[in-house]
Amino acid sequence: MVVGGGPAGVLLTYLLARGGAEVTLLESRQDFARRFRGDTLAPGVLEYLDTLGLARPLLAEVPHTRSDAFRWHTPTRTWTLVDYRGASRRFPFYALIPQAEFLPWLADRARAHGATVHMGARFSALRHDDEGRVSGVAYTVGAQRHVHDASLVVGADGRNSKVRTASGLAATELGASLDILWHALPRRPEDPSYSGLDLFGTPHGSVALLDQGTDWQLGWTIRAGSLPEVRARGVGALRDAAVGVLPWLEGRLDDLADVADLTLLPVRITTVERWTRPGLVLLGDAAHVISPVGGNGINLALADAADLANRLVGPLRRTPPDPRQLDAAAEGLETARRPAVEREQRAQVRTERAAAARTGRGDDGPPTALRVLSRVPGFPRFAGRRGRVEVPAPVDVIAVAAP
Numbered sequence: 001m002v003v004g005g006g007p008a009g010v011l012l013t014y015l016l017a018r019g020g021a022e023v024t025l026l027e028s029r030q031d032f033a034r035r036f037r038g039d040t041l042a043p044g045v046l047e048y049l050d051t052l053g054l055a056r057p058l059l060a061e062v063p064h065t066r067s068d069a070f071r072w073h074t075p076t077r078t079w080t081l082v083d084y085r086g087a088s089r090r091f092p093f094y095a096l097i098p099q100a101e102f103l104p105w106l107a108d109r110a111r112a113h114g115a116t117v118h119m120g121a122r123f124s125a126l127r128h129d130d131e132g133r134v135s136g137v138a139y140t141v142g143a144q145r146h147v148h149d150a151s152l153v154v155g156a157d158g159r160n161s162k163v164r165t166a167s168g169l170a171a172t173e174l175g176a177s178l179d180i181l182w183h184a185l186p187r188r189p190e191d192p193s194y195s196g197l198d199l200f201g202t203p204h205g206s207v208a209l210l211d212q213g214t215d216w217q218l219g220w221t222i223r224a225g226s227l228p229e230v231r232a233r234g235v236g237a238l239r240d241a242a243v244g245v246l247p248w249l250e251g252r253l254d255d256l257a258d259v260a261d262l263t264l265l266p267v268r269i270t271t272v273e274r275w276t277r278p279g280l281v282l283l284g285d286a287a288h289v290i291s292p293v294g295g296n297g298i299n300l301a302l303a304d305a306a307d308l309a310n311r312l313v314g315p316l317r318r319t320p321p322d323p324r325q326l327d328a329a330a331e332g333l334e335t336a337r338r339p340a341v342e343r344e345q346r347a348q349v350r351t352e353r354a355a356a357a358r359t360g361r362g363d364d365g366p367p368t369a370l371r372v373l374s375r376v377p378g379f380p381r382f383a384g385r386r387g388r389v390e391v392p393a394p395v396d397v398i399a400v401a402a403p
């Protein structure tokens with residue numbers, strides 16, 4: 001039983017069903033429509049999807065854009081901080097694919113492999129057996145309450161995970177320094193081209209610009225928790241900041257009447273004391289929230305799902321599944337994945353602090369260390385390779401099945 005139809009939950013459901021295991025997914029929303037989420041599939045993830053025979057149909061069927069570098073711009077110069085072209089021979093780019101397109105595409109394939117996908121089904125409580133092992137869930141569909149027994153419950157219900165809260169596993173904030181205010185505006189044919197993942201430094205923060213094909217996704221970074229001050233200054237200050245670094249936006253943000261028209265992403269970097277309890281495992285953002293710096297929240301969630309599917313598919317195909325094998329698989333996920341997640345989180349805390357300190361000095365360039373390193377020949381490509389999200393190859397029973 002998988003709770004939560006985000007990237008982690010949908011990929012896990014797909015992989016288990018493809019491997020011949022019985023799996024049910026509960027998603028609280030009626031559909032997969034969502035905006036301003038982690039939409040950036042990394043080169044290592046695309047290679048993994050290619051191993052499954054999915055990457056090429058996905059890129060052929062789902063509208064997307066591609067970015068081969070992350071760049072920082074000021075009015076006087078541009079720094080290429082990360083160059084993804086060395087990160088993969090087959091997919092030397094990040095693919096920007098909205099989750100609203102990616103998730104239904106993958107969920108349809110999970111259904112085709114026999115998975116049950118319940119939309120509009122909201123998890124409400126964990127159920128336990130006489131020995132205290134998690135043995136299923138209670139959930140609601142509208143006003144109706146249902147229960148479902150499960151040999152293992154996977155909490156993939158995101159950063160505010162109800163499954164995690166119900167399990168009593170404590171989450172700790174590691175201290176993010178930034179929040180982001182997102183806005184989308186239609187792209188025009190005469191608009192300039194960028195790398196697709198660009199940051200424009202201002203003396204008081206930065207403006208992110210993501211190329212989403214028909215739309216630009218524009219994001220103002222603000223100091224964590226400073227939304228009330230930003231509101232008090234008014235939306236005009238944000239408009240001016242954006243037009244100051246992107247003059248071609250002049251007149252294009254006039255319909256932005258209020259800060260409330262923007263979507264706030266409170267950036268969080270969160271660690272959870274343990275990812276498992278007997279009969280339960282947490283996955284993706286439910287186990288570890290990371291910052292959008294680096295755009296890897298979705299990629300770590302997908303890598304978690306790939307790893308857990310490899311460990312679970314064998315034990316789940318046995319009738320009945322052996323609880324000890326399932327719990328061992330869940331613990332194996334945490335042992336394997338926690339170090340990579342914590343490495344990424346530590347780097348994010350450092351980068352965010354450096355970026356916040358820069359803003360405090362009224363400096364519009366990247367943090368000093370990045371500025372120096374980006375001038376070292378080959379460093380941006382090295383950074384692209386080093387930051388690669390590695391995904392374990394699928395086990396045979398998953399790999400050999402048809403996509």
Ligand SMILES: Cc1cc2nc3c(=O)[nH]c(=O)nc-3n(C[C@H](O)[C@H](O)[C@H](O)COP(=O)(O)OP(=O)(O)OC[C@H]3O[C@@H](n4cnc5c(N)ncnc54)[C@H](O)[C@@H]3O)c2cc1C
Nearest residue numbers: 004005006007008028037038122123157158284285292297
């Ligand atoms: C509002 C928001 C904005 C974000 N913006 C960005 C961004 O701009 N850039 C970036 O890189 N990353 C962003 N992220 C992070 C990125 O989207 C996540 O890292 C990634 O989606 C993690 O995938 P996941 O499957 O672990 O969790 P999620 O994508 O959060 O999926 C969790 C799923 O569980 C469902 N769910 C929740 N509660 C229940 C319940 N009780 N019962 C059943 N289902 C439930 C949710 O509807 C959702 O579909 C954002 C996340 C959020 C929540």
